[in-house]
Amino acid sequence: xxxxxxxxxxxxxxxxxxxxxxPLANTLRRIILAEVPCMAIDDVIMIENSSVLHxxxxxxxxxxxxxxxxxxxxxxxxxxxxxxxxGCNLCRVVLTLDVEAVDETRTVYSExxxxxxxxIVPVSSKIPIVKLAPGQKVRLEAYAKLGRGVAHAKWQPVSxxxxxxxxxxxxxxxxxxxxxxxxxxxxxxxxxKTEDGVKVVNEFECTLCEDCVDACxxxxxxxxxxxxxxxxxxxxxxxxxxxxxxxxxxxxxxxKSKFKEFANQIAVIRNGSEKTD
Amino acid sequence: xxxxxxxxxxxxxxxxxxxxxxxxxEGHTFWNLLESVLxxxxxxxxxxxxxxxxxxxxxxxxxxxxxxxxxxxxxxEAVDKALQRxxxxxxxxxxxxxxxxx
Ligand code: SF4
Ligand code: SF4
Ligand SMILES: [Zn+2]
Numbered sequence: 001x002x003x004x005x006x007x008x009x010x011x012x013x014x015x016x017x018x019x020x021x022x023p024l025a026n027t028l029r030r031i032i033l034a035e036v037p038c039m040a041i042d043d044v045i046m047i048e049n050s051s052v053l054h055x056x057x058x059x060x061x062x063x064x065x066x067x068x069x070x071x072x073x074x075x076x077x078x079x080x081x082x083x084x085x086x087g088c089n090l091c092r093v094v095l096t097l098d099v100e101a102v103d104e105t106r107t108v109y110s111e112x113x114x115x116x117x118x119x120i121v122p123v124s125s126k127i128p129i130v131k132l133a134p135g136q137k138v139r140l141e142a143y144a145k146l147g148r149g150v151a152h153a154k155w156q157p158v159s160x161x162x163x164x165x166x167x168x169x170x171x172x173x174x175x176x177x178x179x180x181x182x183x184x185x186x187x188x189x190x191x192x193k194t195e196d197g198v199k200v201v202n203e204f205e206c207t208l209c210e211d212c213v214d215a216c217x218x219x220x221x222x223x224x225x226x227x228x229x230x231x232x233x234x235x236x237x238x239x240x241x242x243x244x245x246x247x248x249x250x251x252x253x254x255x256k257s258k259f260k261e262f263a264n265q266i267a268v269i270r271n272g273s274e275k276t277d
Numbered sequence: 278x279x280x281x282x283x284x285x286x287x288x289x290x291x292x293x294x295x296x297x298x299x300x301x302x303e304g305h306t307f308w309n310l311l312e313s314v315l316x317x318x319x320x321x322x323x324x325x326x327x328x329x330x331x332x333x334x335x336x337x338x339x340x341x342x343x344x345x346x347x348x349x350x351x352x353x354e355a356v357d358k359a360l361q362r363x364x365x366x367x368x369x370x371x372x373x374x375x376x377x378x379x
Binding site for chain 1: 286288292296303310312352357360364366372374376
């Protein structure tokens with residue numbers, strides 16, 4: 001097993017991992033999408049809303065604002081000892097919004113949300129929530145909680161999480177007549193036409209779309225693309241809720257606890273007596 | 278699906294070479310991987326899971342083994358393998374991060 005990080009930016013990461021199976025890659029992807037928790041607004045108490053948006057729509061828009069998450073400082077509501085519907089200060093953060101357009105039209109932005117915890121704030125201050133006409137007002141209290149993407153997409157810590165096979169592009173020099181059709185059709189610029197034949201210049205970027213194979217007039221095509229089924233390029237993009245590396249380590253932690261928990265269940269099977277149906 | 282809930286297991290059939298149980302709390306994320314790891318084992322003749330209804334998280338798992346290995350042993354080995362691979366992946370990731378931060 002080998003893992004190499006190709007690219008890491010503030011909110012995204014691209015890495016290649018070799019020597020794992022497709023089911024393992026997929027399990028990792030599914031855990032990242034559906035089970036790594038992050039914060040999102042869940043309950044909203046409307047005190048006043050004279051904007052054009054209905055309470056429900058406003059609440060939905062608030063829920064979809066990604067919030068910076070502190071995984072270590074908060075509990076998942078279902079795991080918190082308070083057992084209270086609105087939560088306690090270990091499982092929820094209160095954000096308040098109190099905006100009025102006095103004599104000019106005004107857009108309410110995510111930066112207008114005032115959080116009781118300076119670590120749990122919208123990832124961007126410039127997300128528009130609603131536009132108010134003069135005289136209109138929004139006053140509300142929003143409760144942000146940890147949750148998992150499996151319950152609602154607002155709790156997905158990533159905006160993208162995908163993997164693909166590491167590609168190989170081969171050109172059969174003996175058959176290829178250097179017509180350049182494949183070069184023109186490739187959407188990501190993998191190929192380049194040169195005096196001595198078509199060259200593969202950017203193999204790694206190949207998306208395995210096979211457009212080049214279809215474009216080649218030779219039969220069978222002089223160009224061949226294939227994916228390595230044991231090597232994957234992962235691309236993960238965080239919403240900003242959590243650092244990407246934390247999302248991955250958290251996912252691997254969840255992975256471990258799943259199998260640990262099932263290991264305990266095996267004892268139940270072992271100790272059970274024989275049974276036929 | 279209620280993935281992530283506490284696991285509950287009920288044995289439906291158990292003989293020396295055949296095992297069938299119903300289990301709650303995990304879905305494709307867990308079982309697709311475990312099934313594939315089980316099938317790597319030569320002594321496992323058959324392994325499969327079935328989701329009777331996509332909105333209910335009870336899953337039926339069936340395993341049949343060849344002589345010389347009990348299904349629960351195969352299951353234990355598969356779980357150990359999966360755990361070990363997860364650990365390897367974790368280590369590889371942490372190593373790659375350190376490399377990057379150097
Ligand atoms: S498969 Fe698609 S992306 Fe890859 S080289 Fe061919 S045309 Fe380009
Ligand atoms: S389309 Fe086929 S023959 Fe033409 S350059 Fe590409 S590989 Fe060669
Ligand atoms: Zn609580």
